[in-house]
Amino acid sequence: MAMRTMKSVCRMCHGGCGVLIDVANDRVVEVRGDPEHPLTRGFMCPKGRATLALVHHPHRLTTPLRRIGPKGSTEFAEITWETALEEVADRLAQSMADAPESVVLSQGTDRNYQEWLFRFGNALGTPNVLGPAHICFYPKMMGSIMTLGDLTFPDYDGNPECIVIWGSNKIECHSDGVIGTGLMRAMRAGSQLIVIDPKRTALARKAKYWLRPKPGSDAALALGIIRVILDKGLENRAFIEAHTYGARELAEHVRAYIPEKVEELTWVPASLIEEAAIFYARASAAAIEVGTGIEQSTNAFAAIRAIRILSGICGNIDRRGGDVIWEPTGIIGRRDLPARHLLPESAEHKRLGSNEHRLLSMAGWAHPNAVWNAVLHGEPYPVAAMLVFGSNLLTLYANAARVQQALEAMPFLMVADLFLTPTARMADIVLPVATWVERNQIVEFNSYLAARRKALQVGQCKSDEEIINTLAQRLGLGEHFWHQADDSLNARLRPIGLTWKGLCELGYIANPPRYEKFRAAGFRTRDGLFYIASPVLRRMGYPSLPRYEEPKNMDRGEYLLTSAHSPFFFNSEFHNLPELRQRQPEPVAELHPCTAARHCLQEGMLAAIGANGAEALFRVQYNEYLDERVVYVPASWWDPEDEIWPRSWTQSNVNMLTTNTPPNPEMGTPQLRGIPCTLRAFVPPGATQVSTS
Ligand code: SF4
Structure with missing residues (x-):
């Protein structure tokens, strides 16, 4: 059996980890991490290691x-x-x-x-x-473009003293291979974390500060942090005076976000907001990683705008170890390949x-x-x-x-x-x-x-x-x-x-970042300034400064339902790969034990979660670190093994409970994180409910 080995890059998530693919007799024998890849150095997560099962899955479509x-x-x-x-x-x-x-x-x-x-x-x-796009990446991209004309990404290799991980779980969920390994390198080199997440993730466990906000309240939290920084005089005056527009308006605007009010809106103690804000602002360089966790609420666009402003007023934009402005790789790629002129x-x-x-x-x-x-x-x-x-x-x-x-x-x-x-x-x-x-592809990922x-x-x-x-x-x-x-x-x-x-x-090329490009050329906005207040948004009839608005109909449920990606699946993919599925066989609802007890639910029982006139079923799993008002379920769950069963995609699909209205005006983002919901023990027809009291 002649074996050949090819170097490639994984794409079981957004991807980029260097791999070696062993092939013999037209079958993949093994996919393993490439120890010589300079960025990922042989790393492979469980999803990447399941590639073989995907390629030769007996249910693969192989003909039209x-x-x-x-x-x-x-x-x-x-x-x-x-x-x-x-x-x-x-x-x-x-x-x-x-x-x-x-x-x-x-x-x-x-x-x-x-x-x-x-x-x-x-x-x-x-x-x-x-x-x-309205719930993934593009709120982040457009919020950034409306602020500074470009997209930024955290400069993990620039020795940030502080990294804010906001609504992102890169280490456990492995959704962005190359970025996740960059974060791990920075942590090993001593960067300290502020993790903002309703869930106590693996990163939250390693963090100097863990802020546990109400799902969907990130815009209020970011504005509260900005207010603390301005109150304490910790902003970067030199950057603000030379490169920004709208700083005075901002100072006036955030006066409404007093710490006690922000605590009420976000459930994060005012004292913790203050400590984290001071730590972030005093760091020699700080980067912010923004995940889809904050891109899926009606306040998502405002949250991203506020986070970019936060980075700007502290002088972290395009700074070594801060949030670096993306530079095109120079190929016919993201900007040119779509050929917009044809439309x-x-x-x-x-x-x-x-x-x-x-x-x-x-x-x-x-x-x-x-x-x-x-x-x-x-x-x-x-x-x-x-x-x-x-x-x-x-x-x-x-x-x-x-x-x-x-x-x-x-x-x-x-x-x-x-x-x-x-x-x-x-x-x-x-x-x-x-x-x-089974395909040749150019992978373009930030400067990689x-x-x-x-x-x-x-x-x-x-x-x-x-x-x-x-x-x-x-x-x-x-x-x-x-x-x-x-x-x-x-x-x-x-x-x-x-x-x-x-x-x-x-194999790969990664252009080293160039810092502080704006000093020579300004930002890629109409007048080269960093827009704290955006004249473009104002002209379009949108708020020129970000503000938090409590989503409508929040009084319609006892709890707030939110969702998260699983470490073992990529969105709706891979639920049919046995080695991944055995690590998460069923869709679970994570609840605080006290919440479960209130509804006579014990770990392992089925809970019926109701919202927007529908119900979906999930297996109860205790999570003592959750707020008692929050219920967590997996995103995009379905049961591929039940191919004939008509409820295979409806029974535990969180999107049976979500609605598209009323979405955020700018990007059309609906409220997917923090939906009012009800909770009850599910009793199958004909069965008797067992009391756990
Ligand atoms: S993180 Fe996992 S799935 Fe993503 S590219 Fe790396 S090995 Fe592949």
């Missing part, structure tokens, strides 16, 4: 399918790629001729082909690309949700509420077809019952995925896609570039890039694409004088 039964069933027939692509292309050609905006393209979490999807949409003439301006105005959530639309994304409305009511125009690349819409979006109605009503649905997920079962055509070990290399072919699977490239060719859009998808690799690297072969030989 056409649905022959009702929507939601598992009745599909195998068809050829030729037939499948012809059918999809015919549908698209028809829509392009009638109304290109009637086509919606969709993806889940970014898998390094997001820019391809935008390029395809722009070439087709549709402004409607749908993804979870006519008139089409931009037709983006679904662009009137309601203008910042989300500025970032190029449609809003799910508007898409479902268009499908169900034909307003402002009907949707003719939806192409989904790697997204389980039924577990991803708020109000899953409405998503189901929309998919039922969708005139044509194509899904490209690894498995016959609940969403794929609603599709007319299902296409089998390659896993990360790496080569993900195809190690083998499984069945007839194709990468999403290949599918998009082939569809584009069939639709006569070839001039904007490549003869073969892999031809793009050299073309994209050409601006930095590199070839794909060259990048594969190097």
